[in-house]
Amino acid sequence: MAxxxxxxxxxxxxxxxxRRGQLTTAYGVVETPVFMPVGTAATVKGMxxxxxxxxxxxxxxxxxxxxxxxxxxxxxxxxGGVRKMMGWNGPLLTDSGGFQVMSLGPLRQLTEDxxxxxxxxxxxxxxxxxERSTEIQHLLDATITMAFDECTPFPATKPVAAxxxxxxxxxxxxxxxxxxxxxxxxxxxxxxxxxFADLRAESVASLAxxxxxxxxxxxxxxxxxxxxxxxxxxxxxxxxxxDKPRYLMGVGKPADLVGGVARGIDMFDCVLPTxxxxxxxxxxxxxxxxxxxxxxxxxxxxxxxxxHCPACRNYSRAYLHHLFKAEEVLSLMxxxxxxxxxxxxxxxxxxxxITAGSFAAFEADFHAAQARGDIEPIGTG
Numbered sequence: 001m002a003x004x005x006x007x008x009x010x011x012x013x014x015x016x017x018x019r020r021g022q023l024t025t026a027y028g029v030v031e032t033p034v035f036m037p038v039g040t041a042a043t044v045k046g047m048x049x050x051x052x053x054x055x056x057x058x059x060x061x062x063x064x065x066x067x068x069x070x071x072x073x074x075x076x077x078x079x080g081g082v083r084k085m086m087g088w089n090g091p092l093l094t095d096s097g098g099f100q101v102m103s104l105g106p107l108r109q110l111t112e113d114x115x116x117x118x119x120x121x122x123x124x125x126x127x128x129x130x131e132r133s134t135e136i137q138h139l140l141d142a143t144i145t146m147a148f149d150e151c152t153p154f155p156a157t158k159p160v161a162a163x164x165x166x167x168x169x170x171x172x173x174x175x176x177x178x179x180x181x182x183x184x185x186x187x188x189x190x191x192x193x194x195x196f197a198d199l200r201a202e203s204v205a206s207l208a209x210x211x212x213x214x215x216x217x218x219x220x221x222x223x224x225x226x227x228x229x230x231x232x233x234x235x236x237x238x239x240x241x242x243d244k245p246r247y248l249m250g251v252g253k254p255a256d257l258v259g260g261v262a263r264g265i266d267m268f269d270c271v272l273p274t275x276x277x278x279x280x281x282x283x284x285x286x287x288x289x290x291x292x293x294x295x296x297x298x299x300x301x302x303x304x305x306x307x308h309c310p311a312c313r314n315y316s317r318a319y320l321h322h323l324f325k326a327e328e329v330l331s332l333m334x335x336x337x338x339x340x341x342x343x344x345x346x347x348x349x350x351x352x353x354i355t356a357g358s359f360a361a362f363e364a365d366f367h368a369a370q371a372r373g374d375i376e377p378i379g380t381g
Contacts, residue, residue, distance in 0.1 A: 004183040007213050009245045009266075013355060017237070017264040020354040023214075023245055025091040025143050026184025027083070030058045032245065033261045033350055035343045036093060036269040041066050042076075042086045045274045046336040049088045055309070055337070056344035059091040059143075061269045064136050065100035068126070069119050073139040081141025093269070094142035096133045096175070096190075099218075099250070102151040110150065112167070130174035134187075138180055145187045146216065147175035152194050154222040161194035168192045169206040176210050186213030188247060194219055195228050197235035204239045215240055216247040217265070221256070230259055237264035254283055254346055258366050261350050262359070273343050277336035280324045282311075284342065287370045291335065295377045296321040309341035310334065 004026050011021045023030040037044045037052055040063040044052050052060065062082050067073060079085045083092050101108050101115045108117040114129030133148035149168040152161050172189050179187045189207035193199030207215055217236055220229045233248070240246055247267035248260050257268055273283065280292040284304040289296075291303070299317040307313075311320065311334035323331035346366075353362035 007184050007186040009214065009243065011243060015354045015357050015359040016262065018261050018350070018354045018359045019246075019264060019266055020351055021245070021266060023266075024184075025059075025186070026182070027089065027091045027143055028058065030091060031351055032266040033257075033347055033354075034058055034267050035257060035347045036061045036267065037273065037340050037343075038063075038269055038271045039086070039088075040271070041070070042082050044336075044340070046278065046333045047274070047340065049086055051337055052088075052340060053090065055341040056348060057090075057340060059093060060088060061093045061095065062140065062142070063097070063100065064094050064133060064140070064146075065097035065128075067094075067140060068097065068128075068136050069121055073136040077139040077141070081139075083141060083143075091143035092141070093144040094137045094140055094146065095249070096137070096146040096148040097128055098133075098149045098190075099151045101128060102153060112170075114148075114171075115150075130171040131178040134175050134178035143185055144214070145179060145185070147172040147187065147189045147212070149190045149192060149218060151222070152192055152219045154194065154219070154224050156194050158194075158196055158199070161192075161196055162199055165192040165194075165199050165203050169203060172207055173210050176212065188212055188214040188216050188245075190216045190218040190249070191236060191240070192219045195224055195232050197232070200232065200236045201239055204236065208241060212244070214245040214247060214267075216249050216267075218249045220248065221250045221252050221270075226256060226259070229256070230263060233260065233263040233265065240264075254343070255367070255370065257343070257346060258350065258363055261354075262363055273339035274336045277339045278332040280331070280335065282320075282335055282342075283339050284374070285369050286372050286374055289374050291317065291320045292324050293321075299378050301375070301378075303338060304342070307338065307341060307345070309338045311338040 005024050008024045013020045021032045036059050037057050039060045104117050116127045130148040137145040148171050150164050152164040189212040191203045193203045245266045248265045282289045282303050296317040302312040304312050353359045
């Protein structure tokens with residue numbers, strides 16, 4: 001039997017602050033920078049795992065909070081873990097549940113020990129601690145486990161952000177102590193501190209002292225806006241260890257990914273491609289397109305002529321428009337596939353540009369193409 005490789009990150013080259021690397025896991029090597037499709041409840045909504053893989057996706061994300069409530073972490077473990085249960089062959093990252101618990105608002109009660117909350121499904125009471133979150137992620141067989149943290153709400157005053165960050169650092173230490181190391185598996189700590197550069201710096205130092213296989217930037221994309229997010233990254237990523245992967249959680253739009261890579265981020269995840277796909281919004285090389293718009297009703301052209309996904313290769317804008325108008329299930333399946341494909345193509349383009357030393361030109365071309373907007377409607381060109 002082949003030996004399992006050690007979990008590790010190899011930084012191959014840089015171009016400005018943009019980084020090209022390889023993340024080695026028990027279930028394959030991940031080329032970075034990478035976008036991870038979100039499979040909240042052990043499914044990327046509207047897509048089969050093999051379809052997700054065909055887009056070039058290398059690693060996906062599943063959600064601790066949702067899976068602990070249904071079907072339950074112990075049941076998933078008995079079924080061989082998330083990967084085996086859903087038929088995904090690549091690595092899997094699970095979030096800690098902290099963000100979802102924060103989102104529950106009045107349904108949660110926070111103490112030093114952890115969080116008590118009521119399930120949004122049936123109102124049942126649950127208690128989540130750093131130890132239990134780490135145990136659940138082990139039961140889910142997460143290739144990458146995230147430390148349990150409190151996702152600081154935005155806006156937050158500096159004293160509130162400082163208190164929240166300090167709690168997350170104490171929880172990070174407990175999460176690390178609870179983690180069961182295995183070859184090819186890793187755990188990431190999560191940098192908090194809201195939009196305050198000195199708090200972010202303190203958080204980076206605290207996590208480095210504990211020691212993790214990788215580090216995430218959390219608490220962004222929660223309403224602060226792109227400029228504040230980029231400014232926070234500019235103040236934070238230079239302080240993070242260069243030889244460990246850097247993961248920006250919950251981000252984002254295509255321009256956020258390009259801007260994140262330009263500021264030294266290696267990994268991203270977001271529900272946006274599939275969520276937008278379900279509502280008729282397709283991402284293209286010339287910006288977002290709303291396929292529900294009447295201008296597409298008789299347009300025989302593909303959504304994006306440069307895309308090789310089934311939606312663009314086999315169907316017209318007019319047909320996709322019809323599917324959404326008729327509320328056919330195929331509409332969300334095709335557009336989710338397209339959007340995941342677009343995101344994977346975007347990441348592959350950035351990886352190639354960093355390797356070639358032409359990332360600045362790639363970034364400029366990306367913004368120029370997005371600014372052009374959609375192709376002219378039929379009959380006006």
